[in-house]
Structures are given as structure tokens and as C-alpha cells.
Amino acid sequence: AQKVTQAQTEISVVEKEDVTLDCVYETRDTTYYLFWYKQPPSGELVFLIRRNSFDEQNEISGRYSWNFQKSTSSFNFTITASQVVDSAVYFCALMNRDDKIIFGKGTRLHILP
Amino acid sequence: DGGITQSPKYLFRKEGQNVTLSCEQNLNHDAMYWYRQDPGQGLRLIYYSQIVNDFQKGDIAEGYSVSREKKESFPLTVTSAQKNPTAFYLCASSARDRDDETQYFGPGTRLLVL
DSSP states (O other): OOEEEOOOSEEEEETTOOEEEOOEEEOSOSSOEEEEEEEOTTOOOEEEEEEETTOOOOEEETTEEEEEEGGGTEEEEEESSOOGGGOEEEEEEEEOTTOOEEEOOOEEEEEEO | OOOEEEEOSEEEEOTTOOEEEEEEEOSOOSEEEEEEEOTTOOEEEEEEEEETTEEEEOTTOTTEEEOOSBTTBOOEEEOTTOSOOOEEEEEEEEOOOTTOOOOEEOOOEEEEEO
């Protein structure tokens, strides 16, 4: 079975706090890709990161960082020093060899001023 | 600017009416996709096309139809057979390149039933 679970439906933090969004996936394939997308109130999905299953290096991009751990089938996303503009719904997604993407149900993040 | 455009932004459908949502991309991508998003839910795949003149059903194709006559265009028709069409519809495209098959999304169309 292929599945993406984002257990946190909604999170609220005060601006400047750090926040981690969890993502756990299930797949039988050894080759797969993981993604994070941001959906601001406007609705468009904005691509944030793509990681393949052979690359477990953590990635940092400005205030964003991602922690990929195959041992726990997790691909967590951390925002450091959060800002109000980070308020959005964030989706984790899995792509297998059939090229179809499976999305989690998303985590709605509220950054309070 | 390269990107994906969807029109209209909002669309209203009357009972028994077919409506068509437009999706155009100038990224020279071979593959295009249509997703449906319901409130508080993730995205569900309706149809996808990996090459011109070919398309495949996704997980929730019933009540929808598509065509892929041009590489740049992948219109979605919501037919009267779709009994609960109110949703947010997102179009995406990707290159068929094993080094990068990231899907990039358009701004979406909100469909409401009157």
C-alpha cells in the first residue's frame, strides 16, 4: 500500500517560533520521490522540495529545513523563526515508479502575530 | 514568463450542465494532470496525460472527461454525470525526465453548483 500521513491537521504558533510539520509515508518501492508543497490562501500549490529515496541528506533552504529518515519512513519539514507569511496549508507527497503522486491531507499552519 | 494558467478562476454550473475548465502550460512539459481538492482534504487525481493524444483515468474519473489535442492544453469537462462537482480543481504539468518529474501547479479553478 502507498500512503502519506500528515497527522497534524492544524498547528498554531506565535511568530518567530520554530515549527515542525510531520510526514510519514508507506511504500513498497525502493525508488521513490518525496515532495513538500505550500498552498497559501490563494490556492495555488507552490513546490518547495523534491527528495529521492537514495538521498538521505538533510536539506536547508533559508528558514526551511527538511529531515528525511528512511528508517522511520519520515520526511519532516521545519520552519525556523516563523513569519506570518508562512501561514498556509502544507502538503507532503509521495511519487512511486508509476509517476503518480499521492498527497497527504495537509497540515494547516497558522502563524500568529 | 513560463507557467501554467487556468481559467476561469471561478465557475458556476447549473444542474444538468456540462462545463469545461481550461489549463494551458508553456513549460514544454509532456505530462499534464487534473486534481480535485475538497475542503480539508488532499488532492485526488482525476485524469492525466503523459503525451499528446493519450490520457489515462485517475482515481476519481467518473463524471469527467478530458482531451489532449495539443501539448500545451489539457481541458477538463465536468459533465452532468458528476453529481457533486463543487470543489477546487488544480491542473499540473511535469517533464518526463527521470532527473526531475516534479509537478508544477496552476492557480486553480473553483467550481460551484447553483
